[in-house]
Amino acid sequence: MSRLPLEGIRVADFGQVVVVPYATSFLAWMGADVIHVETETRMTSRETPPFWEAVQGVNRSGMYNFINTTKRSLTINLKEPAGVEIAKRLIATSDIMTENYTTGTMEKLGLDYETVRKIKPDLIYLSVGAFGRIGPMRDLKGYHSINNAFSGVADVTGYVGGHPRLLGSLTPDITSCFYSMLAVLEALYYRNRTGKGQFIDISMADSMVTLIPEAVADFTMNGRPPVRVGNHDKEKAPHDVFRCKGQDRWIAISIGSDAEWHNLCGVLGRPELVDDPRFADMLSRQRHQDDMRPIIEAWTVGREHYDAMRLLQEAGVTAAPTLDAGDVMRDPHLMARGFIATVDHPEVGKYPNSTAPWKFDSVPSFPIRPAPLLGQHSNEILQELLGLSQSEVAHLTATGAIR
Amino acid sequence: MVKETANTASALAGLRIVECGSSAAGAYCARLLGDAGADVLKVEPLSGDPARRRGPFPDDVPDLNWSGLFLYLNYNKRGITADLHNRRGRDIALRLLAGADVLVLADSAPELDRLRLYYDDLREMNPSIIVTVITPYGLTGPYRNYTGDDLTAINHGGLAYVTPGLPDIIGGSDKEPPLRANTCLSDIEAGIQGAAATLLAAINRSFTGQGDQIDLSIHSAIAAMMPFETAQAVYNVPNDREPRTFGIQPNTYIPCKDGYVVLAAWMQANWRGLKEMMGNPDWAESEVFVDQYERARNWDALQPLLLDWTIQHTGEEIISKARTSGVPAFPAYTVPQMVQSEHLDAREFWVHVERPGKGSIKLPGYPVRMSQTPWQFRRPAPRLGEHTLETLEGELGYSRADITMISAAGIIQEIEE
Numbered sequence: 036m037s038r039l040p041l042e043g044i045r046v047a048d049f050g051q052v053v054v055v056p057y058a059t060s061f062l063a064w065m066g067a068d069v070i071h072v073e074t075e076t077r078m079t080s081r082e083t084p085p086f087w088e089a090v091q092g093v094n095r096s097g098m099y100n101f102i103n104t105t106k107r108s109l110t111i112n113l114k115e116p117a118g119v120e121i122a123k124r125l126i127a128t129s130d131i132m133t134e135n136y137t138t139g140t141m142e143k144l145g146l147d148y149e150t151v152r153k154i155k156p157d158l159i160y161l162s163v164g165a166f167g168r169i170g171p172m173r174d175l176k177g178y179h180s181i182n183n184a185f186s187g188v189a190d191v192t193g194y195v196g197g198h199p200r201l202l203g204s205l206t207p208d209i210t211s212c213f214y215s216m217l218a219v220l221e222a223l224y225y226r227n228r229t230g231k232g233q234f235i236d237i238s239m240a241d242s243m244v245t246l247i248p249e250a251v252a253d254f255t256m257n258g259r260p261p262v263r264v265g266n267h268d269k270e271k272a273p274h275d276v277f278r279c280k281g282q283d284r285w286i287a288i289s290i291g292s293d294a295e296w297h298n299l300c301g302v303l304g305r306p307e308l309v310d311d312p313r314f315a316d317m318l319s320r321q322r323h324q325d326d327m328r329p330i331i332e333a334w335t336v337g338r339e340h341y342d343a344m345r346l347l348q349e350a351g352v353t354a355a356p357t358l359d360a361g362d363v364m365r366d367p368h369l370m371a372r373g374f375i376a377t378v379d380h381p382e383v384g385k386y387p388n389s390t391a392p393w394k395f396d397s398v399p400s401f402p403i404r405p406a407p408l409l410g411q412h413s414n415e416i417l418q419e420l421l422g423l424s425q426s427e428v429a430h431l432t433a434t435g436a437i438r
Numbered sequence: 439m440v441k442e443t444a445n446t447a448s449a450l451a452g453l454r455i456v457e458c459g460s461s462a463a464g465a466y467c468a469r470l471l472g473d474a475g476a477d478v479l480k481v482e483p484l485s486g487d488p489a490r491r492r493g494p495f496p497d498d499v500p501d502l503n504w505s506g507l508f509l510y511l512n513y514n515k516r517g518i519t520a521d522l523h524n525r526r527g528r529d530i531a532l533r534l535l536a537g538a539d540v541l542v543l544a545d546s547a548p549e550l551d552r553l554r555l556y557y558d559d560l561r562e563m564n565p566s567i568i569v570t571v572i573t574p575y576g577l578t579g580p581y582r583n584y585t586g587d588d589l590t591a592i593n594h595g596g597l598a599y600v601t602p603g604l605p606d607i608i609g610g611s612d613k614e615p616p617l618r619a620n621t622c623l624s625d626i627e628a629g630i631q632g633a634a635a636t637l638l639a640a641i642n643r644s645f646t647g648q649g650d651q652i653d654l655s656i657h658s659a660i661a662a663m664m665p666f667e668t669a670q671a672v673y674n675v676p677n678d679r680e681p682r683t684f685g686i687q688p689n690t691y692i693p694c695k696d697g698y699v700v701l702a703a704w705m706q707a708n709w710r711g712l713k714e715m716m717g718n719p720d721w722a723e724s725e726v727f728v729d730q731y732e733r734a735r736n737w738d739a740l741q742p743l744l745l746d747w748t749i750q751h752t753g754e755e756i757i758s759k760a761r762t763s764g765v766p767a768f769p770a771y772t773v774p775q776m777v778q779s780e781h782l783d784a785r786e787f788w789v790h791v792e793r794p795g796k797g798s799i800k801l802p803g804y805p806v807r808m809s810q811t812p813w814q815f816r817r818p819a820p821r822l823g824e825h826t827l828e829t830l831e832g833e834l835g836y837s838r839a840d841i842t843m844i845s846a847a848g849i850i851q852e853i854e855e
Contacts, residue, residue, distance in 0.1 A: 038646055040638035057665060065638055085673035097669030148809075167807070170784040176766060183603075184691045184700045184770035191773065192601065192619040199691070199698065199770070202619055203600030209663045211805075213630040218806040220637035221449035221474045225811050227644060229447075233810030241787050241805030247621045248802055250773045252506025253494040255800040260774050266589065266618050270492065274589055276598065276616050285616055287593035348584045355590035355657075357616045360667035363596040371579040374658050386672050389665065392658030393635045394576075396557060396651035397642070 037398055039066025044223070047072060047125045048106065049134040049146070051079045053208035054163050054239065056102045058215040059133055063105035064391050064401040067131075070416060071106045072122060073409060074113065075438045081409065087383045093409045094382045100406040104378060104388055108407035109416045110438055113144050117436035122146060124421045127154045130226075131219055135163040138173045148234045157232040159222040161215055165207075167238025182207035186243030191250045193263035211242040272320035273299075273327050276357055279340040285357035286340045288331065288347065296320065298351040303334045364389070373400055380405035413437060448475020449811040453640065456481060456534050457515070457542040458522065458555065460488050462622050463572045463656055464544020465511040466629025471540070471636065472514030473804045473813045479829065480517040481531060484851045486822045487512075496793065503821045507622070509791055510801045510819075517820030518829045519851045522553055527849045531555070533834050536564055540636055544572035547582050557651040567649040568639040572632050576655030586656065591624035595660025600667055628659035686730035687737050688712065691770040692748050698770035699753040701744075701760075704730040711763035715756075716747045789815045823851045 044067040050056040056071070063069040073081075075093075082091075083098040094100075109125070111118040123146070126132050132151065134141055141147040141162070148160045165182060166172040175181075183189045183206070189199035218235045226232055244251070250261040266275040268289075276285040290296050293316060300308040308314055308330070313323040320327065335343050340356030347354035358366060364387050369375055374392060379385045383405075390403050417423045417437070431437045453476040457468035465480070465487065472478035480487075489508040496504055521527040535541055535555075543555055550573065557569045571577060574586030592598045598616035632654050639650040686704040703712040706729070713722045721727075721743055726736040733740055748756060753769055760767035771779065777800060782788065787805065790798040804813040830836040830850070844850050 038642060040642040053666070061634075085670050085675045087673055089674075097673035097675075098666060101665045101669035101672075166781060167785055169807070170781045172781040175768065181700050181702060181766075181768045184698065185768060185776065185779075187771055187773040187776035188619060188621075189691070189770065190776075191621055192617065194614070194617065198693070199772075200602035200617060201690075202597070202623075203603030203667075204597055204663045205666055206597075206603075206663065209665075210627065210630075213627060213634065214806055217470065217630055217634040217637070218808065220634055220641065221811065222808065224637055224641055225447070225449040227641065231810055233808055235809075236807040238785060238787075238805055241782065241785060241802075244776065244782065244787070245802045245805055246619070246623050246626050247773070248510035249492075249494060249507050249621060251777060251802055252510065252799060254773050254777055256494060256496045256506060257498065259494075260772055261620070264620050266615070268589070268620070271587075271589075276593065283613060285593070285599075287589045287598070287616075289587050289589045291587070344584075348581075351585075353585040353587060353590055355584075355586060355594035357593040357599050358596050359599045359671070360596050360664055361671035363661050363664060364668050364671055366594075366661075368575060368579045368581045369658060369661055372576055372655065372658065374661060388672075389662060389668055391635075392631060392662040393652050393654040394578075395635075395639065396653075397646075397648065 039398060039402070041065040041067035044068070044131065045129040046070065046131045046133060047122070047129040049132065049136070051135060053080070053102060053205050054211045055133045055135040055161070055215065056080070057209065058161075058212040058219070059106065060102060060104055061216050061391060062131070062219070064403060066402070069106040070125065070129075070412070071103055071108050071407065072125070073108055073110050074118075075110060075409065076112055076114070092382070094380075100380060100383065101388055103406040105402060105404045106407055107412035107416060108410055109413050110410035112436055112438055113146070115434070115436040117431055117434065119145055121417070121421065121431070121436065123151065123154055125416070126151050126158065128420060129155070129158070130223070131159045131161065133161040133215075133219075137176055138164050138168055152232065155232070157226055157230055159219060159226060159232050159235070161219050161235045161237070163211055163215055163237045163239065165238070166240050168236040170238070172240070182239050182243050185240050186247075187250065188243050188246055191247050191261045191263070194265045195263060195267075197263060199263070207239045207243050210246065211237055211239040214242050267321075267324065270317070272317060272324060273331065275324070275328070277328070277332050277335040279335050279343055279356075280338055281340075284340050286335055286343045286347075287355050287357060289353040290320070291353065293317070295352055299331075299347070302347055302350045302352060303331065305330065376400075376403040378403060378405040381408060410438070447811050448814070449808070450474040450476040453477065453540065454538045455479065455540045455542060456531070456538045458531065458553065459543050459545035459550070461544035461572060462489060462507070462511055462625035463628040463632065464542050465489065466626055467544070467570065467572060467632035467636070468542045469511055469514055470629060470633040470804070475811070475814070476540075478515040479534065479825070480512060480515045480820065481522070481534070482517060482519050482822065484519050484521055484848065486519075490822065496796070496799070504793075506799070506801070508819055509799065512819035513789060513791070513801075514816050515820060516817075516825040516829070517823070518826040519823040520826075521849045524849045526844055526847070530830065530834065530850070532563070534829075535560055535567065538564070538567060539640070540568045540570060542570045542572070542632070542636070544632075546585055547573045547575065547577060561649055565649060566643055566647060568636060568643065568652070569649070570632050570636045570639075570652045570654070572628055572654045572656065574656050576658065577653045579655075581657075588622050588624045589618055591656045591660050592618055594657050595624070596664045596667060597660050600664075624656050624660050627663065628654060628656040631659050631662070687733040687740065688744065692741070692744055694748045694751055694753050694756055696752045697772065699748060699756045700768040700770050702766040702768070704733070706730075708765050709733075711760070711765040715759045715763050715765065719743075791818050826850050
């Protein structure tokens with residue numbers, strides 16, 4: 036048994052930049068035929084750095100190539116009525132349609148849910164907006180910084196006594212991407228049983244708020260606003276990052292019990308600290324965080340972060356290296372688990388690309404193909420899937436509807 | 439936009455989920471399935487899930503049934519207690535799993551080895567069962583048996599290194615230590631992914647008739663959040679956390695008279711608009727601020743100049759001026775401001791948990807609105823052991839006498855009313 040879960044499912048992907056294109060990549064890895072609908076006249080991530088060998092080109096953007104693997108590319112110009120007609124023919128043959136334009140754009144194009152459900156009644160239509168498609172802020176364009184700052188997530192992120200800070204990665208996009216994938220699968224499970232499609236409205240701002248339940252609960256229970264605590268935690272100490280050998284290299288150490296603290300004292304070669312009243316129990320250690328740092332760093336600073344992790348974990352101490360993105364792509368554990376695949380891109384060559392973070396017992400590995408070249412599959416999709424003749428394609432190309 | 443119908447169809451109605459293990463990621467995974475209409479039964483040890491002791495608590499009074507984190511991770515579930523390390527407690531779990539569609543099993547890998555609820559055994563009994571296993575490092579690989587928590591996951595997965603994130607250079611650009619958001623972010627992210635993977639297996643099962651096991655590592659769940667940063671690394675962009683090299687400005691939040699405001703005015707047209715808002719000061723014409731990259735490179739000079747102006751105005755004044763000039767500017771909310779914002783109320787985002795005689799607690803809901811199968815808040819998190827009796831007697835057919843005996847032996851705990 037090695038059927039992929041989404042074999043036979045087609046996705047008409049009108050997504051841009053990160054949130055929707057990354058969600059549909061997961062659907063592609065799970066077996067769906069994802070067709071990325073693009074146009075030469077308005078590109079987003081294909082024009083965003085980093086570019087391979089620092090040379091700009093529509094097929095050379097890492098931002099595009101990492102976030103669109105295993106898809107097919109169809110170029111149609113939605114500003115042309117004939118382009119919109121092709122889009123509708125594609126939607127009529129698809130199970131799922133996805134988009135994250137500014138609120139109102141799909142209505143202007145004539146590709147909104149109420150219109151396209153008439154041609155595909157059981158369609159699952161995913162629509163993601165910075166603030167969703169209803170609510171007083173629905174028309175605002177959102178950026179990474181805005182969703183961090185609006186959602187309160189920046190308010191719980193920061194060094195002791197400092198300003199709110201932004202989370203790294205494109206967290207609002209990525210978190211909403213995971214919710215998008217989940218919601219589409221809920222809708223698909225429901226459609227498979229009932230034959231009914233539906234419209235899905237996801238707000239990136241709402242998605243971010245789901246990350247901070249304790250801060251919300253403390254305010255709604257006790258009226259208490261959050262206090263920024265750096266890397267500390269109210270139930271654990273020490274619970275922080277410590278300098279390792281090398282430039283800007285760190286290890287995270289998290290002590291959740293007295294026994295774990297005793298293990299750490301052993302690794303540090305400081306067994307006498309077990310009897311030090313400053314560190315006797317969690318409350319004392321919370322109070323003396325600053326006293327512990329030099330003691331721990333005296334040991335970590337001379338060691339590579341991976342070596343320190345191995346020594347600490349083998350002694351029963353929760354610890355992990357702080358990896359930068361390059362380290363992540365070389366991490367022995369992620370490699371061993373098949374999280375990193377190799378793709379062979381026609382313009383860029385072979386390079387490592389991450390894939391889904393889970394494994395199924397029934398599926399040895401997920402299909403991963405390089406991101407499509409711009410318009411790479413236009414002809415095969417138009418002729419084989421949508422039944423256009425060669426001369427129709429030539430005409431539509433000449434009139435600017437296909438490009 | 440599409441109006442939600444008043445219909446009460448649930449996407450996952452009829453799907454039976456059993457949840458075991460102490461991980462917040464497993465709890466959130468199971469709750470999301472419950473939000474979409476699945477029937478979720480949480481099996482806790484007699485001492486209760488660790489999140490019951492985590493808080494925050496109303497008036498700071500510890501209470502196993504009123505921990506904010508537990509209430510959030512476990513609404514839309516029923517709950518029983520059973521000691522799975524005991525033969526008779528284990529028997530209860532196996533009888534539940536014989537009739538379940540999904541087991542969500544989340545803890546450290548060594549603890550799961552002690553629980554011995556292995557997929558290979560369970561499928562013998564129930565060939566269509568889906569077992570969703572969530573552990574810090576997964577069930578295979580060199581670090582399988584290492585312990586982990588949110589701090590180690592976000593560091594080992596790459597997120598801490600890039601936090602504070604671009605274009606966040608509010609505090610100046612001296613190298614700062616990697617940073618964690620003070621929340622259980624990795625558990626939430628892994629929980630969403632685990633729920634999605636579970637549904638993939640459930641969809642596949644309707645074609646194959648076979649169950650499956652999902653092996654999700656929280657470490658990988660965080661690494662999967664980094665496609666942009668890993669693209670930069672693979673495409674040879676140095677990743678040295680130096681915002682002046684990579685940033686575009688102004689595209690950040692900045693202190694103002696009454697808090698902070700977000701200015702996303704890096705594009706030239708918006709920068710011109712911002713200069714106009716500030717009364718076209720001479721300094722803004724300097725060569726060092728000529729484009730978005732120069733403005734990032736010279737942020738240490740630009741930030742105090744902007745601040746001189748923003749600090750004289752409230753956030754509301756700045757946003758209203760910005761609207762006139764077409765400059766993207768947004769409120770930067772504290773948690774209290776966000777909780778009270780009109781937008782989230784209008785989206786009916788919140789869950790309200792009633793405290794008898796003491797008002798209600800607002801918690802985040804499911805951030806997805808679905809026209810045909812709207813998610814529902816059907817029940818608050820279970821009190822410890824709340825559904826033990828009804829489950830054993832009503833669903834598994836234990837007699838009262840058996841239940842009393844198992845309870846007296848300390849294997850289950852009936853709730854005291």
